[in-house]
Amino acid sequence: MIPRPIILYLCLLLFACGGDTPSISGPDGTRLTLLSNHSLSIGEPSGLALDASRSSLWTVGNDPQRIYRLSLDGQIQNILDYEGDDIEGIAADPLDGTLWIVEEDRREVVHLNSSGRVLERHQLDLTGEQNSGLEGICLDPDGATYVLNEKNPGLFISLNADLSMKSQRQLDFAKDFSGLSCDSNRSAFWVLSDQSRTLFLWSPEEGVLGGYALPFTKAEGVAVDPVDDLVYIASESESMLYVYRIE
Numbered sequence: 001m002i003p004r005p006i007i008l009y010l011c012l013l014l015f016a017c018g019g020d021t022p023s024i025s026g027p028d029g030t031r032l033t034l035l036s037n038h039s040l041s042i043g044e045p046s047g048l049a050l051d052a053s054r055s056s057l058w059t060v061g062n063d064p065q066r067i068y069r070l071s072l073d074g075q076i077q078n079i080l081d082y083e084g085d086d087i088e089g090i091a092a093d094p095l096d097g098t099l100w101i102v103e104e105d106r107r108e109v110v111h112l113n114s115s116g117r118v119l120e121r122h123q124l125d126l127t128g129e130q131n132s133g134l135e136g137i138c139l140d141p142d143g144a145t146y147v148l149n150e151k152n153p154g155l156f157i158s159l160n161a162d163l164s165m166k167s168q169r170q171l172d173f174a175k176d177f178s179g180l181s182c183d184s185n186r187s188a189f190w191v192l193s194d195q196s197r198t199l200f201l202w203s204p205e206e207g208v209l210g211g212y213a214l215p216f217t218k219a220e221g222v223a224v225d226p227v228d229d230l231v232y233i234a235s236e237s238e239s240m241l242y243v244y245r246i247e
Helices: 004-016
Strands: 023-025 031-039 045-050 057-062 065-070 076-079 087-092 099-103 108-112 118-123 134-139 145-149 154-159 165-171 179-183 188-193 198-203 207-213 219-225 230-235 240-246
Touching (some): 023 207, 045 099, 045 179, 045 230, 057 087, 065 087, 087 145, 087 219, 099 134, 108 134
Parallel strands (some): 045 087, 045 219, 087 134
Antiparallel strands (some): 045 057, 099 108, 134 145, 198 207, 219 230, 230 240
């Protein structure tokens, strides 16, 4: 019997060979249909989050290291005062609208108010290469916080309220892990892999539920609107925002 991860990989490879199409199909028949794409006036966007109001997005830029509020079509609405060291992920708190970011090199989770002032920060006890650290962060509707470690090893980490590590699970279904978003409708997480050029739907209990081969490079941020079943993806290399509908 062929192991499930190999079957999933072969399916993704077949879909990837289809080229630039408006829809991306997963092995279970679910599709992501491209609704629009928008150029971002941001150098190397990395990380993406839907605001608690669902009316705007948040992203971080690597050149320079700043935090941006965007309209849903990618227009810059505000630039926060916070200047980072190596920001790689961002999340909006659904309970109070504050922001959470991860600093990759420092292995830090940082809590900010809506203007960019630091409320608290905590360094996680993680080993590994400096530039293969924290990449993604998300909060579920109850405010529980989760972060991703990029690779060597790839880790999905659940945090306690004091930002200490509650649990961690090693990930091995992609070459690296570059973005994370919670999906309350499906009780699962959307996980990006830059190097595998794939968006995965993943559950800690059931593993990989689906995968979507992406027709663009350097996908570094993902945000999901569970009400309208929309997926927003930021490409770092192209400085583009892609908007898909889950069907």
